[in-house]
Amino acid sequence: MTEDSTRRFDETSGADPQDTTEVDLNRTQEIGPAPGQAPLLPPQEPAAPTWWTEASEPAAAQAASPAQGGHTAYGPHASTATPNPYAVSSPAASSTSRGGPGWPGVFLIAGLAALLAGLGGGLLGGWVGSTDRFDGLDLSRGSDDGSAPEPGAGATERPEGSVANIAANATPSVVTIRVEATGGDGTGSGWVLDDKGHVVTNNHVVSSAASGGEITVVLSNGKQSKATIVGRDVSYDLAVLKVQRTDLTPLPLGDSSTVVVGDPVIAVGAPLGLESTVTTGIVSALNRPVTPGEASDQSFINAIQTDAAINPGNSGGPLLDMKGRVIGINTAIARVAGSTIGGQSGNIGVGFAIPSAQVKITVDQLIRTGKAEHPVIGVILDRTYQGEGVKIGADTDETPAVTPGGPADKAGLEAGDVITAFEGRPMGNPDALVVAIRSKPVGSTVSLTVVRDGKPRDVKMVLQGRSD
Structure with missing residues (x-):
């Protein structure tokens, strides 16, 4: 995986490679939609x-x-x-x-x-x-x-x-x-x-x-x-x-x-x-x-x-x-x-x-x-992932995919987990997840649907704040 293939969730700035509108x-x-x-x-x-x-x-x-x-x-x-x-x-x-x-x-x-x-x-x-x-x-x-x-x-x-x-x-x-x-x-x-x-x-x-x-x-x-x-x-x-x-x-x-x-x-x-x-x-x-x-x-x-x-x-x-x-x-x-x-x-x-x-x-x-303060969950998202939902990236020697002590870590999320829904809304690409999280106030309790080894489960976490 290249250095640019994953980016920390709260710092994501790229758009989904599968999107096709402007x-x-x-x-x-x-803006414009992807085929279909x-x-x-x-x-x-x-x-x-x-x-x-x-x-x-x-x-x-x-x-x-x-x-x-x-x-x-x-x-x-x-x-x-x-x-x-x-x-x-x-x-x-x-x-x-x-x-x-x-x-x-x-x-x-x-x-x-x-x-x-x-x-x-x-x-x-x-x-x-x-x-x-x-x-x-x-x-x-x-x-x-x-x-x-x-x-x-x-x-x-x-x-x-x-x-x-x-x-x-x-x-x-x-x-x-x-x-x-x-x-x-x-x-x-x-x-x-x-x-x-x-x-x-x-x-x-x-x-x-x-x-x-x-x-x-x-x-x-x-x-x-x-x-x-x-x-x-x-x-x-x-x-x-x-x-x-x-x-x-x-x-x-x-x-x-x-x-x-x-x-x-x-x-x-x-x-x-x-x-x-x-x-x-x-x-x-x-x-x-x-x-x-x-x-x-x-x-x-x-x-x-x-x-x-x-x-x-x-x-x-x-x-x-x-x-x-x-x-x-x-x-x-x-x-x-x-x-x-x-x-x-x-x-x-x-x-x-x-x-x-x-x-x-x-x-x-x-x-x-x-x-302004921005809500984050503290994960690195894999932007090369093509399946359903949004995948948390893999750990590297320098950086863990889930920030220790962050909201996702406290909720039990791990590298490789796939987030399929946020507050009940399906998540189709990394930007959709980033936008959904940033629309919530810092300190909010939110629910996510996470799939691990093919098994979905709902987790809750409290959003932390960060000022850029």
Whole structure:
């Protein structure tokens, strides 16, 4: 077994080599199913899926090994390894990804015209920037001073609970986030958490400015405020910003655990830099294991799937229920492998959001300590295993497959055991198990079905926490 064939469970970052779909989110990310399977995490196929990150897009992309899920590094390069159709990448905004002339002043009018013409077909010209930003729009208008935005006319002119009424009340609390940094410029979305100036967004939207750069929050009325990062977490793809304003209206946080498939939802954000954009749809599926990003910036999301139109730039924006409550944060989209034109991709009706239950836990931790704690069970998973369930790897001279004293060890798990279910849900690949575990709070008691020597048994364990 090669060194890369197994990875410690709580550090797993690769996607299942058997997956065959791709996700690209703004991270609007893309995902696709393996043959004969429903799309969960995007495996790639030799000639197809392309991965994008939200930070700047390096000029060269590195191909990952099949053991790591076949993700390509940064940029529009198809992986040479077997694609993971369910893997999601964060569309990092980057100046290096621009595909057209560098005369913004000259092409602004032409660019806007092209945008209007292209909206009908869902495509933008090659001069548009990376997947998570639209350089053709000027977001610099407005100033740091001025009153907070007010609800639109629909708040009073349309029935309570209608899409128009909810959108009119929600848009003043949804912001556009502009990032300028050496690691890449771009735009994303976010929303007001409280009356203390905290704004929630995706980590991949602001990660390029984590080591230096400028983050600007643009309100729906065009007013701007400089923002600082309070805390961010790669694993959950969440970040909290702080602006020096206390007059903004927070959005109420809903309970994603009560959501069911078929519930109507509303997505609000700034796709392609078009702020205060509202789209509608339904909850298409729940508990979709989505793993956007690569290696050091990979996220593990037990996602809500929706057909509400989500495009690059929507990342970090809220997914609302019909009471105007945040039930998720839009973070990725799926795309058909090889479907991009000019390095761009857009909505095909398969989008993913981080459930509000996870958002609440992680955001509270980020505000209190600046970092998040991740639940682990302490095992090494064998990513070369092709059978049913997820197999614990073999012991090596340097590292035991089951961490001594960890949750799995205390529950009696051993090298070679196969985990077939977590909390009653079948586990088909390592990423699905990682995502399922990371969706639980640290300290939770969970049940697993484990097969040893052909005999299944149920075990319980208490999840331990670890900060990356």
